[in-house]
Amino acid sequence: MTYNWNWGIFFQPNPMGTGTYLDLLLSGLVLTLETAVLAWIIALITGSIVGVMRTLPSRGAYWFGFAYVEFFRNMPLLVQLFLWFFVLPEILPKAAGLWLKQLPNAPFWTASIGVGLFMSARVAVQLQAGIGSLPRGQRQAATALGLTTVQGYRYVLLPMAFRIILPPLTSEFLNTIKNTAVAITIGLLELTGQARSMQEFSFQVFEAFTAATILYLLVNAVVVTGMRILERYVAIPGYITGK
Amino acid sequence: MLGSFDFDVIRRSLPYLFYEGMTFTLTLTALSALGGLIFGTAIALMRLSGYKILGRIAGLYVDFMRSLPLVLVIFWFYFLVPYIGQWLTGASRPISVGAFASSLITFIMFEAAYFSEIMRAGIQSISRGQPAAANALGLTYAQTMRYVVLPQAFRNMLPVLLTQTIVLFQDTSLVYVLSIPDFLGAASKVAQRDGRLVEMYLFAALVYFTISCVASVGVRRLQSRIAIIR
Numbered sequence: 001m002t003y004n005w006n007w008g009i010f011f012q013p014n015p016m017g018t019g020t021y022l023d024l025l026l027s028g029l030v031l032t033l034e035t036a037v038l039a040w041i042i043a044l045i046t047g048s049i050v051g052v053m054r055t056l057p058s059r060g061a062y063w064f065g066f067a068y069v070e071f072f073r074n075m076p077l078l079v080q081l082f083l084w085f086f087v088l089p090e091i092l093p094k095a096a097g098l099w100l101k102q103l104p105n106a107p108f109w110t111a112s113i114g115v116g117l118f119m120s121a122r123v124a125v126q127l128q129a130g131i132g133s134l135p136r137g138q139r140q141a142a143t144a145l146g147l148t149t150v151q152g153y154r155y156v157l158l159p160m161a162f163r164i165i166l167p168p169l170t171s172e173f174l175n176t177i178k179n180t181a182v183a184i185t186i187g188l189l190e191l192t193g194q195a196r197s198m199q200e201f202s203f204q205v206f207e208a209f210t211a212a213t214i215l216y217l218l219v220n221a222v223v224v225t226g227m228r229i230l231e232r233y234v235a236i237p238g239y240i241t242g243k
Numbered sequence: 244m245l246g247s248f249d250f251d252v253i254r255r256s257l258p259y260l261f262y263e264g265m266t267f268t269l270t271l272t273a274l275s276a277l278g279g280l281i282f283g284t285a286i287a288l289m290r291l292s293g294y295k296i297l298g299r300i301a302g303l304y305v306d307f308m309r310s311l312p313l314v315l316v317i318f319w320f321y322f323l324v325p326y327i328g329q330w331l332t333g334a335s336r337p338i339s340v341g342a343f344a345s346s347l348i349t350f351i352m353f354e355a356a357y358f359s360e361i362m363r364a365g366i367q368s369i370s371r372g373q374p375a376a377a378n379a380l381g382l383t384y385a386q387t388m389r390y391v392v393l394p395q396a397f398r399n400m401l402p403v404l405l406t407q408t409i410v411l412f413q414d415t416s417l418v419y420v421l422s423i424p425d426f427l428g429a430a431s432k433v434a435q436r437d438g439r440l441v442e443m444y445l446f447a448a449l450v451y452f453t454i455s456c457v458a459s460v461g462v463r464r465l466q467s468r469i470a471i472i473r
Contacts, residue, residue: 003326074455076413079427079448086440174310181312185419192315205322212315220310 009204010211021198025208028194029215035111035190036177042116043176047123052153054128065124072121077182081114085186111183111190119176126168130161163234170227174220191215249439253446256433264429265450267343271425272412275350279411280404282351283358288388290363301359308356313417320349321421342423346415354411361403365396402466409458413451426450 010022018024054065072080085106089097103109134157142152162169181192189197195212199205289301308316324345325337332338340348369392377387397404416427424432427447434443 070456071452074413074452074459075448076416076427076451078416078419079444079451082431082444083448087444090441178310178312181314182417184314192312192318195315196318199318199322209315209319209322213311213319216312216315217307217310 003206005207006204007207009202009207012202014198015201021202021208022211024194024198025191025211025215028189028191028212029219031108031188032177032180032190032192033219035108035115035180035183035188036173038112039116039119039180040173040176042113043119043123043172045120046117047120048127048158050120051124051127051131052158054124055131056149065128069121069124072118077115077118077179078185080118081110081182081186084114085110107183107186107188110186111180111188115176115179115183118179119172122172122175123169126165126172127161130165131157133164134160160236163236164239166227166231166234170224170231173227174223177219177223178216249442252433252437252439252442256429256443259433260426260429264424264426267424267429268412268415268426271343271346271350271415271418272408274347275354275415276404276408276411278347278351279354279358280362282355283360284362284393286355286359287362287366290359291366305356305359308353313353313414314420316353317346317349317417317420320352321345324348342418342421346418346421346423350411350415354407357407358404361400361407362396364403365400366392368399369395398469401469402462405462405465406459409455409462412458413455416451 010025011020013019014021014024016024018027050065050068053061054069056062075083089100091097092100100106138156138160139152142156147155180188180190183190184193184196187193191212195208198208202208286301286305289297290305292298324340328334328338328340329336373391373395374387377391382390415425418425419428419431422428430443430447434440
């Protein structure tokens with residue numbers, strides 16, 4: 001028994017009535033990108049706040065940042081998604097839980113927030129390392145100029161730190177895109193999920209997964225190229241990567 | 244609310260969760276880490292061998308694996324391994340491969356890409372004088388690697404390798420997508436059978452959290468103990 005290849009399958013109509021199988025996969029790709037972008041925005045915002053907290057002189061802020069990072073780093077992403085999706089609505093007060101359960105697009109919001117918070121711990125660690133890599137004089141100079149702590153971070157430390165950690169942030173963004181595939185377990189029909197449903201409908205398993213693989217590689221290539229250009233644009237003059 | 248929290252369902256399912264689920268998870272983690280390390284080292288050596296084609300192939304493999312979500316790779320191998328088995332053994336139909344073997348192959352192939360990058364960094368961290376000295380002593384390439392370079396690279400990178408293994412331990416939970424009873428899969432089965440999602444998933448989260456936390460504290464201790472003072 002050998003496998004029956006049928007590459008024409010992509011142009012046959014899918015049983016969902018939404019066009020061809022190719023349309024099915026592309027709709028999955030769009031959902032993957034939407035989830036990843038929303039998750040990345042959440043990760044950047046919360047990750048930056050927590051990362052800054054870990055560098056503040058206050059002990060309380062440091063410990064909060066430490067606990068936050070350990071909490072999100074030491075549980076599998078899949079388990080975290082289950083906690084948000086299955087457990088959170090049950091332990092909230094009845095009304096709030098019911099509202100959560102009836103939310104349209106619940107898998108999408110859960111996946112974005114779940115992956116976003118999961119990645120935020122990683123962003124926080126990167127940002128902490130970036131701020132830590134700046135010479136001590138920068139913070140002192142900001143203080144000497146009479147900048148408040150907020151101003152010091154806003155105008156001196158963060159602009160430098162973010163430019164330094166841009167390359168590792170690129171790979172974290174790629175990880176965010178890849179991690180959205182875990183949301184298949186809570187019923188999000190993103191690219192991997194659509195490839196899986198195409199396989200179940202048409203039995204053309206290898207064609208479906210090949211197409212999904214190529215789409216992931218394409219997304220990867222586009223992101224890497226885009227970030228290279230951005231990296232060159234924001235490189236700090238005088239650093240190894242600078243002009 | 245937590246008022247109706249049922250501890251008994253956890254207590255009742257403990258033997259199943261740990262004897263079946265956790266054993267599967269830990270065995271899979273350990274064997275994948277070992278296999279991934281061996282394959283990863285081989286890939287790293289290919290990349291650093293100086294043969295352009297070998298390096299290219301290894302580089303492509305690593306980039307390819309690292310661009311794909313693990314879930315997709317798990318599906319790939321789950322469907323592909325029976326056909327590869329058929330091709331290797333010359334059988335007339337795709338051979339059936341057990342859930343464990345299939346996921347083990349997946350994780351070894353996937354983690355090899357990540358371990359190879361760690362080992363590559365480790366090998367590159369060895370000063371150039373070391374292989375040169377080994378060469379001068381008349382050691383062959385294999386002997387140089389076996390007795391001089393790899394032991395040091397491995398030692399330097401041990402904390403990173405162990406951290407990657409903790410990540411691997413967490414990632415093995417993804418075999419859930421194949422309905423395999425690893426620790427999370429077992430917890431999920433009990434949860435769905437008894438309608439106790441809250442208790443089982445919170446318990447699973449707690450167990451993963453505790454093991455990963457203890458392991459990373461251990462790695463940090465080890466790191467400060469084995470650091471080579473230069």
